[in-house]
Amino acid sequence: MNRCVNTRGFNRLLTLQGLRCSTAHSAHPDSVSSPFVFHPEGNECINANAKFCGECIQAGAKCGWCKDPTFLKQGETVSTRCDELQSLLKRGCDEEMIENPKAAEKLKPEDITQIEPQKLSLTLRSGEPQSFDLKFKRAEDYPIDLYYLMDLSYSMKDDLENVKNLGTSLMLEMSKITSDFRIGFGSFVEKTVMPYISTTPAKLLNPCTGDQNCTSPFSYKNVLKLTSDGKKFNILVGQQQISGNLDSPEGGFDAIMQVAVCGEQIGWRNVTRLLVFSTDAGFHFAGDGKLGGIVLPNDGKCHLENGVYTMSHYYDYPSIAHLVQKLSDNNIQTIFAVTEEFQPVYQELKNLIPKSAVGTLSANSSNVINLIIDAYNSLSSEVILENSKLPEGVTIAYTSRCKNGVVSEVFFFYPLLLRSQVMFSISVTSKGCPMQAKSETIKIKPLGFTEEVEITLHFICECECNKEGIKNSQLCHFGNGTYECGACKCNEGRVGRQCECSSNDVATEDMDRTCRKDNGTDICSNIGDCVCGTCECKKRDNPDERYSGLYCECDNFNCDRSGNKLCGGEYVRHGRCECRVCVCDPMWTGSACDCSLDNNTCMASNKQICNGRGTCECGTCKCTDPKFQGPTCETCPTCPGVCTEHKECVQCRAFGTGEKKDTCERDCSYFNLIKVKDRDKLPQPNDASYPVMHCKERDANDCWFYYTYAVNNNTEKEVHVVDTLDCPAGPDIIPIVAGVVAGIVLIGLALLLIWKLLMIIHDRREFAKFEKEKMNAKWDTVSAWNRNQLRERGAR
Numbered sequence: 050m051n052r053c054v055n056t057r058g059f060n061r062l063l064t065l066q067g068l069r070c071s072t073a074h075s076a077h078p079d080s081v082s083s084p085f086v087f088h089p090e091g092n093e094c095i096n097a098n099a100k101f102c103g104e105c106i107q108a109g110a111k112c113g114w115c116k117d118p119t120f121l122k123q124g125e126t127v128s129t130r131c132d133e134l135q136s137l138l139k140r141g142c143d144e145e146m147i148e149n150p151k152a153a154e155k156l157k158p159e160d161i162t163q164i165e166p167q168k169l170s171l172t173l174r175s176g177e178p179q180s181f182d183l184k185f186k187r188a189e190d191y192p193i194d195l196y197y198l199m200d201l202s203y204s205m206k207d208d209l210e211n212v213k214n215l216g217t218s219l220m221l222e223m224s225k226i227t228s229d230f231r232i233g234f235g236s237f238v239e240k241t242v243m244p245y246i247s248t249t250p251a252k253l254l255n256p257c258t259g260d261q262n263c264t265s266p267f268s269y270k271n272v273l274k275l276t277s278d279g280k281k282f283n284i285l286v287g288q289q290q291i292s293g294n295l296d297s298p299e300g301g302f303d304a305i306m307q308v309a310v311c312g313e314q315i316g317w318r319n320v321t322r323l324l325v326f327s328t329d330a331g332f333h334f335a336g337d338g339k340l341g342g343i344v345l346p347n348d349g350k351c352h353l354e355n356g357v358y359t360m361s362h363y364y365d366y367p368s369i370a371h372l373v374q375k376l377s378d379n380n381i382q383t384i385f386a387v388t389e390e391f392q393p394v395y396q397e398l399k400n401l402i403p404k405s406a407v408g409t410l411s412a413n414s415s416n417v418i419n420l421i422i423d424a425y426n427s428l429s430s431e432v433i434l435e436n437s438k439l440p441e442g443v444t445i446a447y448t449s450r451c452k453n454g455v456v457s458e459v460f461f462f463y464p465l466l467l468r469s470q471v472m473f474s475i476s477v478t479s480k481g482c483p484m485q486a487k488s489e490t491i492k493i494k495p496l497g498f499t500e501e502v503e504i505t506l507h508f509i510c511e512c513e514c515n516k517e518g519i520k521n522s523q524l525c526h527f528g529n530g531t532y533e534c535g536a537c538k539c540n541e542g543r544v545g546r547q548c549e550c551s552s553n554d555v556a557t558e559d560m561d562r563t564c565r566k567d568n569g570t571d572i573c574s575n576i577g578d579c580v581c582g583t584c585e586c587k588k589r590d591n592p593d594e595r596y597s598g599l600y601c602e603c604d605n606f607n608c609d610r611s612g613n614k615l616c617g618g619e620y621v622r623h624g625r626c627e628c629r630v631c632v633c634d635p636m637w638t639g640s641a642c643d644c645s646l647d648n649n650t651c652m653a654s655n656k657q658i659c660n661g662r663g664t665c666e667c668g669t670c671k672c673t674d675p676k677f678q679g680p681t682c683e684t685c686p687t688c689p690g691v692c693t694e695h696k697e698c699v700q701c702r703a704f705g706t707g708e709k710k711d712t713c714e715r716d717c718s719y720f721n722l723i724k725v726k727d728r729d730k731l732p733q734p735n736d737a738s739y740p741v742m743h744c745k746e747r748d749a750n751d752c753w754f755y756y757t758y759a760v761n762n763n764t765e766k767e768v769h770v771v772d773t774l775d776c777p778a779g780p781d782i783i784p785i786v787a788g789v790v791a792g793i794v795l796i797g798l799a800l801l802l803i804w805k806l807l808m809i810i811h812d813r814r815e816f817a818k819f820e821k822e823k824m825n826a827k828w829d830t831v832s833a834w835n836r837n838q839l840r841e842r843g844a845r
Contacts, residue, residue: 092132092133092136093108093109093111093112094108094109094111094112094113094131094132094133094136095128095129095131095132096108097109097112097128097131098128099112099114099128099130099131100127100128101127102114102116102130102131102148104131105130105131105148106148106149106150108131111133111134112131112132112133112134113131113132113133113134113137113147113148113149114130114131114147114148114149115130115132115137115140115142115146115147115148116130116146116147116148117142117143117146120140120141120142120146134147134149162188162500163185163186163187163188163191163498163500164183164184164185164494164495164498164500164501164502165183165184166181166183166502167500167501167502167503168502168503168504168505169181169502169503169504169505170504170505170506170507171477171504171505171506171507172507172508172509173443173477173478173479173506173507173508173509174479174508174509175479175480175481175482175509176478176479176480177478178446178476178477178478179476179477179478180474180475180476180477181474181475182472182473182474182475183434183472183473183474183475183493183502184470184471184472184473185432185470185471185473185495186470186471187429190227190228190229191227191229191320191321192227192229192230192231192318192320192321193223193226193227193229193230193231193320193321193323193425194231194232194233194275194316194317194318194320194321194322194323195219195223195230195231195232195233195275195323195324195325195421196232196233196234196235196275196308196315196322196323196324196325197212197215197232197233197234197235197325197327198234198235198236198237198301198304198305198308198324198325198326198327199212199234199235199236199237199327199328200236200237200238200299200301200327200328200329200330201236201237201238201264201289201290201291201292202238202239202291202292202293202294202299202330203256203257203261203263203291203292203293204329204330205291205327205328205329206291207412208327208329208410209286209289209291211415211417212286212327212417213283213286213287214283215282215283215286215417215418216232216278216279216280216281216282216283216286217279217280217282217283218279218418219232219279219418219421220232220277220279221279222418222422223422226422226425229277229320230277231275231276231277231316231318232273232275232276232277232279232282233271233273233274233275233276233282233315233316234272234273234282234285234286235269235270235271235272235273235304235308235315236267236269236270236272236289236304237267237268237269237270237299237300237301237303237304238266238267238268238292238293238294238299238300239266239268239294239296239299239300239333240268240300240303240333240338240341240343240361240362241266241267241268241361241362242341242342242343242361242362243341244295244296244340244341245294245295245296245300245333245340245341246266246293246294246295247295253265253266256292256293256294257291257292257293261291262290263290263291263292263293264289264290264291264292265292266292266293266294267292267357267358268300268303268304268357268358268361269300269303269304269307269357269358269361270356270357270358271307271308271311271314271315271353271356271357272285272286272289272356273285273286274314274315274316275315275316275317275318276316297330297331298330298331298332298333298337299328299330299331299332299333300332300333300361300366301326301328301332301333302332302333302334302366302367302372303347303358303361303366303367304358305324305326305367305372305376305383306347306349306367306371306372306375307351307352307353307358308324308381309324309372309375309376309378309379309381310349310350310351310375310379311351311353312379314351314353314356317379317381319499320499321382321497321498322379322380322381322382322497323381323382323383323384323421323425323428324376324381324382324383324384325384325386325417325421326383326384326385326386326387327386327387327410327417328386328387328391329387329388329390329391329410330391331391331394332398333366334366334367334368334369335347335365335366335367335368335369335371336365336366337365337366338364338365338366339365341362343362343363343364343365344365345363345364345365346364346365346368347364347365347366347367347368347371348364349367349371349374349375352364369398369401369402372402373401373402373403376402376404377403377404377435377496380496380497380498380499381497382404382405382406382428382496382497383402383404383405383406384405384406384407384408384420384421384424384425384428385398385399385405385406385407385408386408386410386417386420386421386424387407387408387409387410388409388410388411388412389409392407392409395407403433403435403496404428404431404433404496404497405428406424406427406428407424408420408421408423408424428497432471432495433495433496433497434447434473434493434494434495434496435493435494435495435496436491436492436493437491437492437493438491439491440479440483440489440491440506441483442479442480442481442482442483443477443478443479443480443489443491443506444477444478444479444480445475445476445477445478445491445493446475446476446478447473447474447475448473448474448475448476449471449472449473449474450471450472450473450474475493477504477506479506479508482508482510483508486508486510488505488506488507488508489505489506489508490503490504490505490506491504491506492504512534514533514534514535515533515534517533518531518532518533518534518538519531519532519533521540522537524537524547525537525538525539525547525548526543526545526547526548526549529543529547529548529549530543530547530548544580544581545580545581545583546581546583549581550580550581550582560579560581560582561579563579563582563583564577564579564582564583564584564600565600566599566600566602572584573585573586573600573601574598574600574601574602576596576601577596577600577601584598584599584600584601586598586601587601589606591606593605593606594606597628598628602628603627603628603629604626604628604629605625605626605627605628606626607626607629608626608629608630608631608641609631609640609641610641611639611641611642611643612643616631616632616633616641616642617641617642617643622642623637623642623643624637624641624642639667643667644666644667644668645667645668646668647668648665648668650665650668650669650680651665651668651669651670651680651681652681653681653682653683654681654683658670659671659672659681659682660677660681660682660683661682662674662677662682663677663682670682675740676688676740678739678740678760678764679760679764680764684760684764686739686740686741686742686758686759686760691742691744691758692742692744692745692746692758693746695720695744695758695768696744696746697709697717698713698716698717698719698720699722699744699746699754699756699768699770700746700748700754701713701717702717702722703722703724703754703756703770703772704748704754704774706748706749707748707749719766720758720765720766720767720768721765721766721767721768722768722770723767723768723769723770724769724770724771724772725769725770725771725772726771726772726773727771727773728755728771730769730771731743731755731756731757731769731771732757732759732769737759738762739759739760739761739762740759740760741757741758741759742757742758742759743755743757744756744757744758748774750774750776751776751777752774752775752776752777753774753775753776754770754771754774754775755770755771755775756768756769756770756771757769757770
């Protein structure tokens, strides 16, 4: 499976179109296959089809160009002049006629420059910083020395099996970073005394239990000096055996100290130095040796004999601070490869050791190569500067500046990529001069690198004019001093401005009398010393404040103030203080020079002083008409038309409505708006110390809003507005509907009653008519009968 990384990474792999590719397995670089890389078959020189020499030599390192004019045969193209060297010789081109430029010889590590400048000189004056720029750029293909220091206690048994093949595998991986890589191996267990190990004869031969075959316990062994032979690493590590001890913490600090200080035995070069510390346990440190009766502190020196640390029983474990010092002095960067259980412990240790990293080691160390590569990339991406001990009074400040414009006042930079440059601005400041005013040398270097900047500091302790001084000058009271830089530098035993007095006579009563004002009791006003009959006033902490006068009775800081400014206005000073009295500048007057004589600030827009309604006093209008106010007495908050003038702006700012709602922010920001809950909260004319205008305006919806307009004592325009509109109440629908319905019902009932009443009247009339007709019919019947009777009687 292929993976690609950006060219800004550290892998040195085949490149095409800004990408770098490598296989995920541990294969030889030549076997890399990628869709981004094309490997032409055959002769790369011929395939290049070069038309001139420059194209030819770019085709490959084995390509040469035959410049012999007679080399080409009939029909051959110009590109056939480009071929592999052996092929050109076979084809008859003399070696002298073959163009085959060689690259410059590879620089030795000590000749590579990664930091500039390497040496400079600074001249310091007390309090004046001197700055310079320091450039750091990591060199490509910089050599690396890696020393693998492994815990060989019994719990690391399975880890040892994986480390046995580490040499060649790690050499292959590191070849992607540098072509000059060396690896070494060392191991440690514990101090060879009780109670760290068992000292019984049997346990000294084989500290492991059961049928386990272990080697005798030891403190530290340098198994393999740094070498570029990965196979030798595999062979020697493969011969190692596990040992054992009694307690859980191991004696790794003893081993680290010896690796750091035994440079010759380890084989360190002046290149990048990496120390991989592999363990699955904690560590002993200074003071723990007392358990074994060891009280002498670690001396920080090399004690290897035949590759074995021989003084573990004599010296205590080193302290963390001691290790930090030795690792830094020897430019060693530490990688702690520890199991997950001890990650928190070694993370804390990493925070105490600059240029160190921590990686999580799998249970059997199977991930150790990836761990080392990741930790190296992390360490390489950080630059930390340190300086040697500074002379007394000298301070140094660092500022890092990166290509992306980031500036930070720190002495380190993170992250740093290959070929990228970091710029440090370094400022050196001296306070005072060294005791002997001699030059001093300090050094600055990036941690983990051998290169350093050597800075020679020169100190300016005397003025140039002192070289022209006249010793025993007559200007210094008949030669009692040296006249230099405009003043007398008195000889020993002489005092006074002109060295006119003896130091034995300076405190006499006669001399003190001339230092008392008006024959008083205070000498030099109690703020000076009487030296040789003359007052020498004391100095103030503030250099701008001074005492002066024949008797030190004057000063330049106790005058009247205005706006907390001495002899001045609110922002600038308008005078100077001389002997506690303000001497004002032109156009200013007053005890504190705060009264302007310029009337321009009182000029109104109508070119009248204070609008004709006031007087100009100290550049400020005092309005005589109580209705007018403002800086030029032109504002009248209670005059007619004020409410209408500000109506639209109040409406848009308070309620977001009105004609100016779209331009409110632009046109209506000239007053301060204060909202209140109801009309009772509005300012009343009797309560304020300035005129207040009450306003009542109506909007397009026939709603009223109430506000006040005023200009306060600070000439600020204020508007208090009731935050709710007073709108007329709308019709109550329910009563209206109910009334209409009730009216309809009542009208209906009334009509029914009227109809009923009419019907009753009609019925009664009809009934009366009926009765009448009935009565008439009865009488008609009777009359007929009577007529019939009469007829019958007449017939008889």
